[in-house]
Amino acid sequence: MALAVEALEVRYGGIRAVRGVDIEVGDGEVVALLGANGAGKSSTLLAIAGAIRPYAGRVRLDGRDVTGSIPERMVRAGVAMVPETRDVFSDLTVEENLRLGAYVRRRDRAGVEADRAAMFALFPRLAERAEQTAGTLSGGEQQMLVIARAMMSRPRLLLLDEPSLGLAPTIVEQIFAMIARLAATGLSILLVEQNVGKALAVADRAYVMRLGRIAAAGPARELAAAADLKEHYLGG
């Protein structure tokens, strides 16, 4: 089991954003985490990545307890996070952003160079703009950059928070095609999405969150077939 989250709770002051969530992501599995705004999806992801400290519960990687680890340790453990705010370093060039993504393995120069070439092959738009500052990129290009940057650390588990947010439909198509290609390489992915159709098409299994709890879970195909999913859990 790559990732196991048990009874995770996240609180902001008195607000209980996540109220006891169990999630499992197997090796090479793509798992979607769905739900309406404010359901606690992003908080769950940030808690797994170590960016916020869980109030209670456990996060395990390959059985090892990593609950409350600092973010830099989670990257070393093989977990890469792509936050929904995208957070490119806007005054750094595309090339520098990618170089920073490989920070934890910066001594492996040949490997980093090979991975960068691979990322540029996967995202040709980034190759064209390698010397531009990331702030000058379009929203779609920035999304490609943060995914590529996360991949530079050679993660075993990729946490993707709303990669399609605010992007044009054609770009969303491209992004999901990329996710499918990354999944085909054997990478485990935990994908938070509001675009239910697209997410279920790429995922193996899915969880639906509602008000900080898991409201439904199952194989992606079964959830996609449940016609009432949208109105019941995603707030229409």
Add this chain to the structure above:
Amino acid sequence: MTAAIQFVIDVLSLGGAYALMALGLVIVYGILRLVNFAYGELIMAAGYTLYLVSASPLPWLVMAVLAVGAAVVTGIATDYVAFRPVRAKSVTAVLITSFAFSTLLQNAAQLLISPRPRSIPLPEMFSDTVTLFGVVTPARNLITIAAAAVLLTLFTLAMRRTVLGIAMRAAATHFTMARMLGVPANLVISTAFAISGLLAGTVALLWLGRIGTVVPRVGLEPLLIAFIATVIGGMRSLEGAVLGGFLLAFIDTALNYSLPQDLLKFRDAFTFSLVILILLWRPAGLVRGPATGQRT
């Protein structure tokens, strides 16, 4: 013509020192969003180190390296003593601890050395004068310009070419995201304090070289200058700090040249009035930093 050359040399040498002071302050501010009020004491530490080793037979250059080293060590100590224990807890706490550390160092100097000025050793080249394009100017002005040029170039290269430099620029934009890429927070912060100390130590040599003595409160003026320069230039930008330093030096020097003798003692009032005008025009400073970012 000679007056113009004299003016340019004065602006560049004063501006070089101001720019280094400002850069040393903003490198820490950029990452932590906190002003290190113990910054002036880095200059004091370098000054007293020069004084303490002045009796030794060491060549001046070795003394200078020791002095800069002392500033670097004091800088890193500031992080460990004043910042790290309370950093995650509260901004107010860090403000107070950095003030406290500043006072502690000043009082230690007063108690253990003396509240009165102590002279520091200076090499002969600091008191020499040279003639350049028909202008007679103190050699230390040219040394200051050269030192500023070398340090600013090295600094720029380090920030652009090394992974740690890129990581520090990234951490200044968005600290948590940099950490989520594996950039260790403590390393970045300690490095910022070390660089701050390196710049302050070098400034100390040049700045105290003008006065020739060191007193416990010697760091106050450089702190103030650095703070004003960064506010003019933009607190979020390294380039802004350098620009602000040179601009402040330009204003000071221009007032020195143009104000009548009996108004000269009010020069700072004129300087600050101009600073207020600049801030009314550009409240966020001349150079805007990156758009994103929050305090850690």
